[in-house]
Amino acid sequence: xxxxxxKSKIHCARVTEANLHYMGSITIDEDLMEAAGIVAGEHVHxxxxxxxxxxxxYVITGPRGTGCICLNGAAARKFQVGDEVIVMSYAxxxxxxxxxxxxxxxxxxxxxxxxxx
Numbered sequence: 001x002x003x004x005x006x007k008s009k010i011h012c013a014r015v016t017e018a019n020l021h022y023m024g025s026i027t028i029d030e031d032l033m034e035a036a037g038i039v040a041g042e043h044v045h046x047x048x049x050x051x052x053x054x055x056x057x058y059v060i061t062g063p064r065g066t067g068c069i070c071l072n073g074a075a076a077r078k079f080q081v082g083d084e085v086i087v088m089s090y091a092x093x094x095x096x097x098x099x100x101x102x103x104x105x106x107x108x109x110x111x112x113x114x115x116x117x
Contacts (some may be wrong), residue, residue, distance in 0.1 A: 006103045007091040008036040010069075012049070014110035015083045017070035024073030025057050026087065030064040035116055037104040038089050046075070047086045053078040067114030084110060 010032055017027075026046055028038065038044065040061045047054050055075045062068035069087075071079040079085065093101060108114040 001095065002092040003095060003098050004090045005093050005098045005101060006088060008038050008089045008103060009105045010036050010038075010085075010087040011105055011107050012084050012086065012110055013067075013069050013108045013114045015069050015071060015079050015081050015085055016067060016114065018076035018079050018081060019070055019072045020074075020076040022072035022076075024075070025060045026075070027060045027062040027068055027070040027072060028087065029062045029066050029068045029114065031116065032067075032069075032106065032108060032114065033059065033061060035104075035106045036087075036089075038087070042089050045088045045090075046071070046079075047088070048079050049084040049086065050080075051078070051083070067108070069114060 109117045
């Protein structure tokens, strides 16, 4: 049996852009992706702390050092620039692996353009 366990979390970043006319996904600054251990194409859940919306999508690598958190496609209707979001990814693990695994959680400073603190 495998369990779905939290692998990575970007906690309380701010949306910097919402692009309705894009094919879908979330674009994330490469620095944030690396710090959280998230890779391009990875399946993520995105939660909007301002309105309670939740979406599932995949990650596109954004320009390094920009603090970019951009919701693309239909998700752009549920997220606005300035909204506080949590981005989470999960991994399948055996119960034994899950007992000792610790997720990577980062806390970018949304007030300072999602810079890592």
